[in-house]
Amino acid sequence: xxxxxxxxxxxxxxxxxxxxxxxxxxxxxxxxxxxxxxxxxxxxxxxxxxxxxxxxxxxxxxxxxxxxxxxxxxxxxxxxxxxxxxxxxxxxxxxxxxxxxxxxxxxxxxxxxxxxxxxxxxxxxxxxxxxxxxxxxxxxxxxxxxxxxxxxxxxxxxxxxxxxxxxxxxxxxxxxxxxxxxxxxxxxxxxxxxxxxxxxxxxxxxxxxxxxxxxxxxxxxxxxxxxxxxxxxxxxxx
Amino acid sequence: xxxxxxxxxxxxxxxxxxxxxxxxxxxxxxxxxxxxxxxxxxxxxxxxxxxxxxxxxxxxxxxxxxxxxxxxxxxxxxxxxxxxxxxxxxxxxxxxxxxxxxxxxxxxxxxxxxxxxxxxxxxxxxxxxxxxxxxxxxxxxxxxxxxxxxxxxxxxxxxxxxxxxxxxxxxxxxxxxxxxxxxxxxxxxxxxxxxxxxxxxxxxxxxxxxxxxxxxxxxxxxxxxxxxxxxxxxxxxxxxxxxxxxxxxxxxxxxxxxxxxxxxxxxxxxxxxxxxxxxxxxxxxxxxxxxxxxxxx
Numbered sequence: 001x002x003x004x005x006x007x008x009x010x011x012x013x014x015x016x017x018x019x020x021x022x023x024x025x026x027x028x029x030x031x032x033x034x035x036x037x038x039x040x041x042x043x044x045x046x047x048x049x050x051x052x053x054x055x056x057x058x059x060x061x062x063x064x065x066x067x068x069x070x071x072x073x074x075x076x077x078x079x080x081x082x083x084x085x086x087x088x089x090x091x092x093x094x095x096x097x098x099x100x101x102x103x104x105x106x107x108x109x110x111x112x113x114x115x116x117x118x119x120x121x122x123x124x125x126x127x128x129x130x131x132x133x134x135x136x137x138x139x140x141x142x143x144x145x146x147x148x149x150x151x152x153x154x155x156x157x158x159x160x161x162x163x164x165x166x167x168x169x170x171x172x173x174x175x176x177x178x179x180x181x182x183x184x185x186x187x188x189x190x191x192x193x194x195x196x197x198x199x200x201x202x203x204x205x206x207x208x209x210x211x212x213x214x215x216x217x218x219x220x221x222x223x224x225x226x227x228x229x230x231x232x233x234x235x236x237x238x
Numbered sequence: 239x240x241x242x243x244x245x246x247x248x249x250x251x252x253x254x255x256x257x258x259x260x261x262x263x264x265x266x267x268x269x270x271x272x273x274x275x276x277x278x279x280x281x282x283x284x285x286x287x288x289x290x291x292x293x294x295x296x297x298x299x300x301x302x303x304x305x306x307x308x309x310x311x312x313x314x315x316x317x318x319x320x321x322x323x324x325x326x327x328x329x330x331x332x333x334x335x336x337x338x339x340x341x342x343x344x345x346x347x348x349x350x351x352x353x354x355x356x357x358x359x360x361x362x363x364x365x366x367x368x369x370x371x372x373x374x375x376x377x378x379x380x381x382x383x384x385x386x387x388x389x390x391x392x393x394x395x396x397x398x399x400x401x402x403x404x405x406x407x408x409x410x411x412x413x414x415x416x417x418x419x420x421x422x423x424x425x426x427x428x429x430x431x432x433x434x435x436x437x438x439x440x441x442x443x444x445x446x447x448x449x450x451x452x453x454x455x456x457x458x459x460x461x462x463x464x465x466x467x468x469x470x471x472x473x474x475x476x477x478x479x480x481x482x483x484x485x486x487x488x489x490x491x492x493x494x495x496x497x498x499x500x501x502x503x504x505x506x507x508x509x510x511x512x513x514x515x516x517x518x519x520x521x522x523x524x525x526x527x528x529x530x531x532x533x534x535x
Contacts, residue, residue, distance in 0.1 A: 025446060032454055039466060046461050058453035066442040074438050156290055158441045159340045166332035166449060167297075 002089050005097040009071050013105060022063075022105070026113040029059055033117035044128060047121040048200040051132045055114040056185055056192075060136055061165040063110040064102075064143025069158050071098040073151040079234050092226030095148065099222055102144040111136035131195035138214055139188035145218045146184070149225040152232065180204040187214050267367040270358070274375025278341045294337045295383060298330055302387030306394020313398035323388050323412030324494030327419045330387070331481050334423060335448045337383055338376075342427035343440030345372050351435040355533045369526040373428060380420035388412055415488035418515060422484050423448075425522030432529045451479040459499040472500035473507050477514050486511040 014022070032054065040046050072095075075081040084094060114136040118129030151157040172179045173186075180186045187210035190203035203210070273282070279295070280288030309319050327334065349355045358368055392409040396402060430447060431440040455478050463472035476482035482498045489496040490508030502511045 021443075025450065028450070028454065032458060036458070036461060040461060043465060046465055050457055050461060053457040054454050058450050062446055062450055066446070069438065070442070074436060077436075077438060156340070158438060158445070159290060159336055162336050162339065162445055162449075163332075166336065170332055 001100055002093055002097045005084060005089065005094055006101050008084075009098050009101040010105075012074070013067065013070050013101060022066075022109045025059065025063065026109050029055060029113050029117055030120070033120045037121050042122060042125075044122055044126050044198070044200055047118060047128050048132075048196065050121070051114060051118060051128070052189065052192075052201065055110075055117060055132060056135060056139060056188060057170075060106070060110050060114070060139045060188075061143055061169070061185070063106050064140060065147050065158060065161045065165060067102045067105045067109075068144040068147025069151040069161060071102045071151075072148060073155075073157055076151065076232070076234070077155065081232070082234065085229070085232070090226075091229040092223070095152070095222060095226045095229055099144060099148050099225075102148055103141050106140035106144050107137060111140045126197045126200065127195050128200065131192040131201065134195055135188040135192035138191060139184055142184045142187070142214055142218050145221040145225075149221040149228070152225045152228045177204065182213075184214075184217070186210070263362045263364065263367060266361055266363045267371045270363070270368065270371035271375050274345050274372050275378050277344060278376060278379035290340055291337065294333055294340075295386065298333050298337075298383055299387045299390055301330065302326070302390040302394075306391055306397070309391075309394050309398045309400070313400075316398075318400060319391055319395055321391075322495040323391060323409050324415050324488055324492065325497045326387060326391070326412070327384055327416060328481060328485050328497035330384075331448075331452065334380065334383065334419070335445060338380065338423050338427040338448070339441045339444040341379065342376060342424070342431040342444060343434075343437045345376055346428060346432045347435055347437050347440050350432070350533075351437075355530070359533070365530045366527055369523070369530055373424060373523065373526065376424040376428060377417075377420045380423050381416055384416040384419060385413060388416065411488075411492040411494060415484070415492050415494055418487055419484050421519055422480055422515065422522075425519055425526075426480055429522050429525045429529070432526060448480060452481045455479040455482055456499055463500050469500055470503040470507075473503035474510070476500060476502065477511065480518070483511065483515060483518065487515040 033050070036046060036050060072081070075084070085091070111133060115129050115133030118132045122128040124130075147157065147161050150161050154160060168179060169183045169185050173183055181204060186203050186205050189201060190205045190207045190210040193201045193203045194207050205213075276282045279291045305319060305321055309316060321329065349358070355368075359365065388409055392405060395405045395409075426447065427444050430443045434440050434443070455475055459472040459475050459482075462475065463469050466472075473486075476486050476498050485494075485496060485498045486502040486507075488494040489498070489501050490511055502508045
């Protein structure tokens, strides 16, 4: 991990008005949580459904997508990545530095608000806030790793990442139960299922399996992104 | 020594000037419209640019084809399609959103980034013509994307010998709904995309607005309708996401089957949905014109 690369990445990702725009998304989640708390009161099932559908189902994947591709995608797009690549820093180190920034941003702007939304809606009861917070945390790491890899592999990373998040996890997962086994959302839900008391959350994957798959995906994606960055060729603007 | 060249002479080297007819503003706008429409499907661009839109078109038509096959295989049992035409757009909203997110920035962001917009405006093309051409081009592209699977299902229904009159009415209404979907999607997408010269930001922002608002609004609607037991409030909430908005619009105006958790509440709600839908379209038009009044970046 190289702190200079990480600093530059953080500045490019969060500099200017961009941090504010990301903050708006987190604020929407918190505002909805407050709204539900005021209108419905404390209902743990509502908390679980809401956090499952909106936080883990939409906010975290979208954030992972925007931030994960955002740390390296624009640089590859406009070609300025060569100035980083030409420095005597190994490519895997560059990927790791960028991944650290992506994970930090996703955790800060998406996982922490998920935890806070859980606190707002259910307090510390039934382990809901902690469970969903932990699930959001591992999902943030996994989505960031996968989407950084995707940004190195293709210029249409956001679109393909979206196809995964919306079509695979949303549409196909909704109709084909088998597809749910291969979904970061379900893997992180299985962690929430274990931590949250009572049967408020259900996941299709057992925790042990999910843990192994998550570790494989995170480590594998990071490693492969480093390998792909070694042979990166800059394509011209289409 | 050769003779001193006088400065500032334009040499006539024999090129012929253009003295044919010059097409005016309308022709420029039409050309830009056709260019935008073709560009949305990658036609006239590199092979790599065709992959994604064509893939999405294929993915969009696949379920319709399966539905048509199912309808034909089971036509002895079924008397109507397993999925009503008008619900297709909401079921396939993920694909529509991805197409929009990929193609709206393609239509406007690159013009801003490579500073070609001033070149357009140095022609006899008004600001509103540019906006109209882009808006219409992307709307048409979205409409075609949505109409193709509907027609496949319609042909499937006719082959399965479902009542032709009923099917024709249904598909015609669904196509009108598709127009509403296309215009609202294209308008919102273009407004967002025209604000940034960076393709990546445009894509991310459009996705966020559509996907996040739909997820948030649907789950809120579900909770308010079933836990709070307040179908009216849940119905009104649908106004706040483009997808549920147009779904409510076609539910009320075209009597379509609703895909939303809660349809528009009563006639007041229906009128509200219609007004907001037209309001959104008008606002997109106004914002785009405002955006292009001054182009510096």
